[in-house]
Amino acid sequence: MALNPYEIAKDFPILSRTIRDGKKLVYLDSGATSQKPNVVIDAESNFYKFHNAAAHRGAHQLAEEATDALEGARSIVATFLNAEAEEIVFTKSATESLNLLSYAMGNAESGSRFHLTAGDSIVVSEMEHHANLIPWQQLAARTGATLKWFEVTPEGRLDLSSIDSIIDANTKVVAITHQSNVLGTINPLGDIVKRAHSVGAVVVLDACQSVPHMKVDVKSLGVDFITFSGHKTVGPTGIGILWGRSELLNELPPFLTGGSMIENVTMTSATWAPAPRKFEAGVPNMAQAVGLGAALTYLSTIGMENIHAHEVSLAKLLLDELAHIEDVKVVGPSDMNLRGGTVSFTVGEIHPHDLGQYLDSQGIAVRTGHHCAWPLTRKLGVPATTRASLYLYNTQEDIQALVTGIRDAQKYFA
Amino acid sequence: MALNPYEIAKDFPILSRTIRDGKKLVYLDSGATSQKPNVVIDAESNFYKFHNAAAHRGAHQLAEEATDALEGARSIVATFLNAEAEEIVFTKSATESLNLLSYAMGNAESGSRFHLTAGDSIVVSEMEHHANLIPWQQLAARTGATLKWFEVTPEGRLDLSSIDSIIDANTKVVAITHQSNVLGTINPLGDIVKRAHSVGAVVVLDACQSVPHMKVDVKSLGVDFITFSGHKTVGPTGIGILWGRSELLNELPPFLTGGSMIENVTMTSATWAPAPRKFEAGVPNMAQAVGLGAALTYLSTIGMENIHAHEVSLAKLLLDELAHIEDVKVVGPSDMNLRGGTVSFTVGEIHPHDLGQYLDSQGIAVRTGHHCAWPLTRKLGVPATTRASLYLYNTQEDIQALVTGIRDAQKYFA
Amino acid sequence: MQLDNLYQEVILDHYKNPQNKKLSSSYDAQVHHINPSCGDEITLNVTLDGESIAAITWDGVGCSISQASVSILTDLLIGKSISQAQVISDSFMHLMQSKGTETGDEAVLEDAVALAGVSQYPARIKCALLGWMAFKDASVQAMAKNS
Amino acid sequence: MQLDNLYQEVILDHYKNPQNKKLSSSYDAQVHHINPSCGDEITLNVTLDGESIAAITWDGVGCSISQASVSILTDLLIGKSISQAQVISDSFMHLMQSKGTETGDEAVLEDAVALAGVSQYPARIKCALLGWMAFKDASVQAMAKNS
């Protein structure tokens, strides 16, 4: 069932505002952060207006309601991912989720499957966002482990040809993005998961750019951990998710320590509550969890398959149009095979910053730069790119506006 | 100027809801989390409705506005604390702020003033919240440093009599609470700061229970780091603050790594942006920062001195009333000298859980248990206490309701 | 008052006169459980006689719900077989999760049906379960030891 | 169009014909600066002759604003004394922070006033400052070396 982006756009108040000299907003920067529908904004507000109290920390009625709201949100996330509620950890962002994993592994003691030493390796790829690269660089530096990576082909695909030498008997962790935030490439996971598991390594999936845009079923993917951010899934800022297999979350040491994640505490030592509590120190970001619950419910009602199909059809339209503009080079796959709705490109000698500024003057919001994937940008041999990233509320008119904007910019900077 | 709590209460929508069988809400659990005025709820909503985009990550107008909103909030926090904007780090909570410090110190290399090894010591106190205890236990365990602490006197005061042997030449960090979340005790900091600085140690102040309730001026306190949570200062959940002296933040290594906190990144290494950016990896919790800005502006308008005076007068009334109820024992100082509006007590043989449940049936929300300060509860020789924690919207009627509730509970459980 | 659903007479009686609250000097298994959210603690001893539960004794601090619940448990389970105890425990667990929609099978749960009201107070369910979790843990250990 | 405030003729000219964009083989100081938010990079050489600036040469990649700004800088500062350069830099910095409220002192800033429009686009101020920060860094190093 095709979705109706015009109807959907009405749910997002910001989409009816204007930019610069009264231009209609054309928001093509959802890869950076998505806009929020009223149901999400209201869910957060209503939590504060009616149910706010410290969850899990009181026997009074408001505390009960806050706990129900928080745990209800956890169940929604679990259902959304086809996971169990106790496998869902609330963090502040995907960045925190990935740091949680890398620091918690750093806390693992010798004998644990998560304990790394010199001789072990961590595998990433050249297309990782800094959030799924630097935490692993740091873990490698702290433990003496080696960082290895999959290269990216000129077409913007993972080069898996040396998979057996990259993931080898010493590999403990493979951390890979599901969909590149620059290239739009969707990485096939089957061989990676198989190889990683065959050598006893865990697979961490950075799903920041996939969970918001397609059906992600943790059981069928076969990976071990998944991370994503609420703010990219039409949810609030300040909330992220870590999903992990129960037995792995149980084995993993905690990261942040403090209130509510303990079992017992003395002046000199502490023991931990079971997961997910073990990973949620402090009064939780309750209103944001509730907002994320509302966001995922909203997306589910529309249907993730429909959202994906909509984005794919717009991306195809955009790629077709870009192919007809002189000097435009798409960075990343130019066909829709294993590809999502994120399209990065260069326009001749026009620097992306200048192009972006011109587009902004027309009300069109795109992102320019290295998109927090600097090693990838360097590998592709460009100083920066311009990125249009699509979502459920974008329309064919948005694509046309972008195409017209690019042509006009070419004239402006000629 | 005395504040008018009846007028103030109208700003907080939740305070007009009812509990259980239509009872008016009497909220005496602000020490766990505070309620939110409309201006805060609206500030978050309006950010999403009008200005939402990824701050610091785009040249388009929305990104500019989001950046302004975020940095505007940072300036408000700085002014509130009498600090500089670049000394304010946004985290998700005080818990994260304290973990940031302990992990970042763990990342410091030999030669840094923050580098700890066996032989060094970390000093805390027996009245710390788990959030200001366990991270330091863990840092001690990771580095081999020794954890030492100030004891608590039977009256609920810090025992500073052995300050010179507790803080000694080997001490690198002194982490202490400003106001106890159980006892209400306000700790005098002068001698601690003087002694700590004389041995070259830094002082970390857990200001979770002071910043919301009194004027806190970082310059006049003389401490080196301050942490607090937005949700206890009538602000949103999901936002915390770390303040640190510029030169110390510059010296401290980062904690969470990822996007936006970097200067340069290659596949194998990364360098860092200057503080505060270095400590803010990922798309920030923008809406929550904006909400916190609105919260502090709201509190400033009322005046922190007025808020403190109001709480002190209510706490005095409560202590006077409690002194007249048979079997009630206040845990913590029984006079208002260096004391805030948090009052914990026991009521004869009635277990705090049962008392709390009875009070809840009357619409009165208190907290019961160890209040995330288990070592303190143990030291005081009680299994648990009941805590009433006051704030600007509480009234004399709230105190009377509590007192009546306690008396009725005594009859109910007689 | 709704609260009376929670604090039934039976509960307050057991709270004031807790049964078997004196740790035996010998036992097949001893466990110590804690409720991390409030600090309630319990030590519980189990002695088996073949397949049957010869003795359960305990000590601890806690609220009326947690104390009454373990007191009722001892009354209910001493003398029963391990498998009967299992059935009763499951039934109790089920009742606690019923959110106030069930009243409990008095034939199976006897006095423990008085705790039905707890299921309407989510934060208190852990109180009611503290003793039952301790018993479960201890009985598994006792069986392991004896086998 | 408001955008024309940003992209003044002078800027586009300098962008297309950047001045002194060829690194000298000798220099008193060479620095490499980067704009971490977009990836723009610049290498800049400074040669002093006593108190005066004998040469500034550079190479780099970046947007029209960053490229034009450094090109204008070289035109403006070569031949000036270190202390004059300081005055000009301060004036430029001040203009950039003016949020569109100032037009710049043409007597001091000459062609650089064309960058006044940048101050209305907060995200672009860093672009305009990239070369100026690099120059500041390099001149301090060059003075240190020569003293």
Ligand SMILES: Cc1ncc(COP(=O)(O)O)c(C=O)c1O
């Ligand atoms: C004194 C004290 N320190 C630290 C914390 C931790 O704050 P949060 O849970 O918001 O991170 C709290 C509140 O829970 C507190 O009262």
Ligand SMILES: Cc1ncc(COP(=O)(O)O)c(C=O)c1O
């Ligand atoms: C692929 C990818 N991974 C990780 C992140 C980090 O997410 P956040 O900044 O929300 O923590 C992002 C977005 O910035 C991303 O696109």
